[in-house]
Amino acid sequence: MRTKAAVALEAGKPMEIMEVNLDGPKAGEVLIEIKATGICHTDEFTLSGADPEGIFPTILGHEGAGVVLEVGEGVTSLQPGDHVIPLYTPECRECEYCLNPKTNLCQSIRSTQGQGLMPDGTTRFSMLDGTPIYHYMGCSTFANHTVMPEIALAKVRKDAPFDKICYIGCGVTTGIGAVINTAKVEIGSRCVVFGLGGIGLNVIQGLRMAGADQIVGVDLNPAKEDMARYFGMTDYVNPEDVKGDMVAHLVELTGGGADYTFDATGNVDVMRTALEAAHKGWGESVIIGVAPAGAEISTRPFQLVTGRVWRGTAFGGAKGRTDVPKIVDWYMDGKIEIDPMITHVLNLEEINKGFDLMHAGESIRAVVVY
Numbered sequence: 001m002r003t004k005a006a007v008a009l010e011a012g013k014p015m016e017i018m019e020v021n022l023d024g025p026k027a028g029e030v031l032i033e034i035k036a037t038g039i040c041h042t043d044e045f046t047l048s049g050a051d052p053e054g055i056f057p058t059i060l061g062h063e064g065a066g067v068v069l070e071v072g073e074g075v076t077s078l079q080p081g082d083h084v085i086p087l088y089t090p091e092c093r094e095c096e097y098c099l100n101p102k103t104n105l106c107q108s109i110r111s112t113q114g115q116g117l118m119p120d121g122t123t124r125f126s127m128l129d130g131t132p133i134y135h136y137m138g139c140s141t142f143a144n145h146t147v148m149p150e151i152a153l154a155k156v157r158k159d160a161p162f163d164k165i166c167y168i169g170c171g172v173t174t175g176i177g178a179v180i181n182t183a184k185v186e187i188g189s190r191c192v193v194f195g196l197g198g199i200g201l202n203v204i205q206g207l208r209m210a211g212a213d214q215i216v217g218v219d220l221n222p223a224k225e226d227m228a229r230y231f232g233m234t235d236y237v238n239p240e241d242v243k244g245d246m247v248a249h250l251v252e253l254t255g256g257g258a259d260y261t262f263d264a265t266g267n268v269d270v271m272r273t274a275l276e277a278a279h280k281g282w283g284e285s286v287i288i289g290v291a292p293a294g295a296e297i298s299t300r301p302f303q304l305v306t307g308r309v310w311r312g313t314a315f316g317g318a319k320g321r322t323d324v325p326k327i328v329d330w331y332m333d334g335k336i337e338i339d340p341m342i343t344h345v346l347n348l349e350e351i352n353k354g355f356d357l358m359h360a361g362e363s364i365r366a367v368v369v370y
C-alpha cells in the first residue's frame with residue numbers, strides 16, 4: 001500500500017511530507033493505522049544528528065496511538081479493530097530480560113531495532129523509487145500507517161482518545177515510571193527535577209502521586225514554571241538566578257540534599273549537579289535525559305563512596321504490554337492528567353513546526369493528528 005509520512009532524509013534538515021510504499025505485515029507483524037503521535041525531544045535528538053544510532057532516510061516518531069488494520073501469520077494477541085499504543089521497548093515475555101522483574105529492557109528485537117530494521121532484517125517502508133526507508137525505534141509513528149512486531153504493541157481500551165493517550169507511548173510513562181518503578185519514591189520524600197518539559201512534568205505528576213513532600217523544579221526557561229506548579233512543583237529554581245554554587249543552593253533548599261533527583265534535560269553537566277544535590281548517605285539520582293554521541297558523565301567517586309546512587313531509566317522501567325493499558329486506565333479514571341500538557345495540535349503537514357515550537361521552548365507536547 002501507499003501511505004503519507006514525514007520522511008527525515010538527512011540529519012539536520014526539516015522532514016519532507018511524501019507518499020511512501022509500505023509492505024504488508026509478515027509473520028508476527030501487525031499493520032497499524034496511526035491516529036495521533038506526540039513529538040518527543042528524542043525525535044529531535046535523532047533528527048539533529050546527535051544520535052549514534054541515527055540512520056537516514058528514516059521515518060521518526062515513537063509516541064503514537066492507533067488501530068490494528070491487519071495481522072500477519074501467527075499473530076494471536078491482536079485482531080483488526082483493536083486499539084494499540086506502539087512500544088519502543090517491547091515485551092516478548094520470553095527473553096531473560098522479560099523474565100527478570102528487575103528490568104523492562106526486552107532484548108528480543110533490540111539489535112535489528114537499533115539498525116532501523118524489522119526483526120527479519122528488512123524494512124517495510126520504501127520511497128516510491130524503491131529506496132528503503134529505515135524504521136525508527138521500531139515504531140515510525142510519523143507515518144499514517146506503520147508495521148510493527150506484535151510484541152511491540154500494547155492493546156488498550158477503545159474509549160480512550162488517541163490524541164491524548166499517544167503521549168503514554170513515551171512521555172507520560174517515562175516520567176511517572178521513573179518515580180514509581182525506577183526510584184520507588186516513598187511518601188514524604190524531598191525531590192528535585194531538572195528540566196520541566198514533556199518528561200519532567202510527568203516526573204512531577206508521578207512525585208505528587210507518590211506523596212513527595214517537596215518537589216523542586218529546575219529549568220532555564222521561566223515560562224515552564226506555571227505548568228510545573230499546576231502539576232505539583234513546590235519550589236522553582238532558575239539556574240540563572242542562583243548566585244554561587246548550584247549544588248550548595250539545592251542542598252540548602254532541600255534541608256541537606258534531596259532523597260531523589262531526576263535529570264530530564266539530557267545535559268551531562270546537569271546530570272552531575274543532580275547527582276551531587278542528592279543527599280549524602282542515601283540520595284538517589286535518576287538519569288532520564290538522552291545525551292549526544294560522545295558525551296560522558298563524571299563526578300568524584302567520593303560522591304558515590306559517601307552513599308549517593310546514580311541510576312538510569314528507559315521508558316520509566318515499564319513493561320509495556322502489561323503496564324501501558326493500566327496507565328491508560330489511570331488517565332480515563334482521572335488519576336493522572338494529560339490534556340494540559342498537550343499545548344499544540346498539528347496536522348502532518350505542520351510537523352516541522354512542532355520541532356520549531358520545541359526549539360523555542362514554547363510547547364510542552366505538540367501532537368500530530370492524522
Ligand code: NAD
Nearest residue numbers: 041042195197198199219220221264266288289290314315
Ligand atoms: P523538552 O524539550 O520538552 O524539555 C526539556 C526541558 O529541559 C526544557 O524545558 C528545557 O528548558 C530544559 N533544559 C534544557 N537544558 C537545561 C539546563 N541546562 N538546565 C535546566 N533546564 C534545562 O524535552 P522532553 O521531551 O521532556 O525530553 C527530556 C529529555 O528526556 C530528552 O533528553 C529526551 O531525549 C529524554 N527522554 C528520555 C526517555 C527515556 O526513556 N530515558 C524518554 C523520553 C525522553
Ligand code: AHE
Nearest residue numbers: 040042051052053089110170290314315
Ligand atoms: N540511541 C541512543 C539512545 C537513545 C535512548 O536512550 N533511548 C531511550 C528512549 S528515549 C525515548 O524518548 C531508550 O529506551 N533506551 C534504551 C534502548 O535500548 O534504546 C544512543 O545513545 O545510542
Ligand code: ZN
Nearest residue numbers: 040042170171
Ligand atoms: Zn520519547
